[in-house]
Amino acid sequence: xxxxxxxxxxxxxxxxxxxxxxxxxxxxxLTSLEPVLEANPQYIEAGILERLIEPERMVTFRxxxxxxxxKVQVNRGFRVQFNSAIGPYKGGLRFxxxxxxxxxxxxxxxxxxxxxxxxxxxxxxxxxxxxDPTGKSDAEIMRFCQSFMTELYRHIGxxxxxxxxxxxxxxxxxxxxxGQYKRLVNEYSGVxxxxxxxxxxxxxxxxxxxxxxxxxAREMLAHFGETLENKTVAVSGFGNVAWGTVAKLNELGxxxxxxxxxxxxxxxxxxxxxxxxxxxxxLRASGKNIxxxxxxxxxSAKFFKGEKPWGVKADLYIPCATQNEIxxxxxxxxxxxGCRYLCEGANMPTTNEALQxxxxxxxxxxxxxxxxxxxxxCSCIEMGQNAGHTxxxxxxxxxxxxxxxxNIHKQAAEASAKYGYDYDLVKGANIAGFLRVxxxxxxxxxx
Numbered sequence: 001x002x003x004x005x006x007x008x009x010x011x012x013x014x015x016x017x018x019x020x021x022x023x024x025x026x027x028x029x030l031t032s033l034e035p036v037l038e039a040n041p042q043y044i045e046a047g048i049l050e051r052l053i054e055p056e057r058m059v060t061f062r063x064x065x066x067x068x069x070x071k072v073q074v075n076r077g078f079r080v081q082f083n084s085a086i087g088p089y090k091g092g093l094r095f096x097x098x099x100x101x102x103x104x105x106x107x108x109x110x111x112x113x114x115x116x117x118x119x120x121x122x123x124x125x126x127x128x129x130x131x132d133p134t135g136k137s138d139a140e141i142m143r144f145c146q147s148f149m150t151e152l153y154r155h156i157g158x159x160x161x162x163x164x165x166x167x168x169x170x171x172x173x174x175x176x177x178x179g180q181y182k183r184l185v186n187e188y189s190g191v192x193x194x195x196x197x198x199x200x201x202x203x204x205x206x207x208x209x210x211x212x213x214x215x216x217a218r219e220m221l222a223h224f225g226e227t228l229e230n231k232t233v234a235v236s237g238f239g240n241v242a243w244g245t246v247a248k249l250n251e252l253g254x255x256x257x258x259x260x261x262x263x264x265x266x267x268x269x270x271x272x273x274x275x276x277x278x279x280x281x282x283l284r285a286s287g288k289n290i291x292x293x294x295x296x297x298x299x300s301a302k303f304f305k306g307e308k309p310w311g312v313k314a315d316l317y318i319p320c321a322t323q324n325e326i327x328x329x330x331x332x333x334x335x336x337x338g339c340r341y342l343c344e345g346a347n348m349p350t351t352n353e354a355l356q357x358x359x360x361x362x363x364x365x366x367x368x369x370x371x372x373x374x375x376x377x378c379s380c381i382e383m384g385q386n387a388g389h390t391x392x393x394x395x396x397x398x399x400x401x402x403x404x405x406x407n408i409h410k411q412a413a414e415a416s417a418k419y420g421y422d423y424d425l426v427k428g429a430n431i432a433g434f435l436r437v438x439x440x441x442x443x444x445x446x447x
Contacts, residue, residue: 212374
């Protein structure tokens with residue numbers, strides 16, 4: 001079976017050369033499925049894996065726009081509609097210079113299983129553009145978003161493909177794109193999630209991903225009879241995901257000692273709490289994408305330029321920044337510091353080599369496709385709110401979110417145990433997410 005899985009991995013690599021991020025997620029997921037395929041040969045006969053690793057559809061398009069100096073700029077836009085077996089495509093839009101086909105495919109493939117784990121009727125998709133919103137004026141961002149949506153609108157819809165935000169795409173960008181979509185199709189629908197509250201957005205959505213991560217981490221620790229109370233936590237990032245994570249960790253009694261940005265990380269021995277959490281929002285809103293001002297404002301904090309926080313001693317590590325921010329060298333530092341728990345907040349923040357090293361050294365890992373699924377779960381709740389022409393309260397949203405995250409942990413733990421992996425949430429999440437999609441694909445025939 002291992003040889004067969006390797007064949008599928010090789011097929012993906014040959015069809016998608018020069019896309020290491022996509023290769024990484026294909027390898028990480030497929031190698032988890034060997035015992036599932038042995039127990040279910042019908043999946044092999046039906047070509048489930050061959051179809052699963054090939055997107056149902058992918059579009060690439062140019063995005064011309066005019067900057068404030070009147071100069072024409074051109075960026076490249078993407079949308080991959082990876083799998084719709086369990087529902088319409090659902091996944092965010094990322095605006096960053098690093099966006100290219102390989103990143104979009106990696107994110108879209110991960111999204112299939114993440115969405116499946118929520119138990120909600122949403123398939124996997126992802127998109128974005130190699131546009132950098134940092135330092136751009138509101139007018140420039142509006143013109144870019146309008147141009148981007150002028151092409152994208154023909155490929156999406158409230159029952160077809162419902163994008164959301166991601167890195168570089170917040171409420172401002174979603175608002176501009178929603179306005180342009182509405183203008184183009186003459187229809188007011190829930191085609192985008194992450195919208196502003198006045199026009200159909202979900203109360204509690206901003207903090208949803210971070211809160212969900214902490215709910216999942218709480219379940220991980222509870223499996224070993226522990227709680228988050230008085231635990232020290234090293235967090236990376238300082239955007240919405242990190243902000244929600246830090247806020248909920250404080251609420252549950254943990255002490256957050258780091259945040260980070262592209263410029264380096266901040267170590268705060270007194271803990272990131274109270275007004276410091278609010279200041280994280282100010283840092284993000286500044287548009288400068290740096291965390292050094294935090295250390296200048298609060299005397300208890302020290303700034304480490306150009307470094308990541310993984311050398312700091314902590315009970316729990318939660319990366320919330322970007323993919324592949326934890327390499328083998330970082331993993332070794334974490335193990336040296338007695339790391340017991342890693343809960344992934346960002347999408348695929350740990351390299352496969354680092355994951356294996358942490359696993360071999362008995363570190364309990366909460367994989368991103370499970371731990372950060374709270375964001376897309378709340379996006380689906382927003383879809384339901386829009387379709388029902390109603391409004392949910394924050395309490396209603398948090399209650400649904402918490403139960404979804406408890407169920408995701410339960411699914412991953414049970415799938416891991418059933419297929420002989422003991423308590424391995426990485427493999428368990430892959431298996432549980434795969435099984436629901438595979439069954440749906442089997443039922444729908446060769447499509």
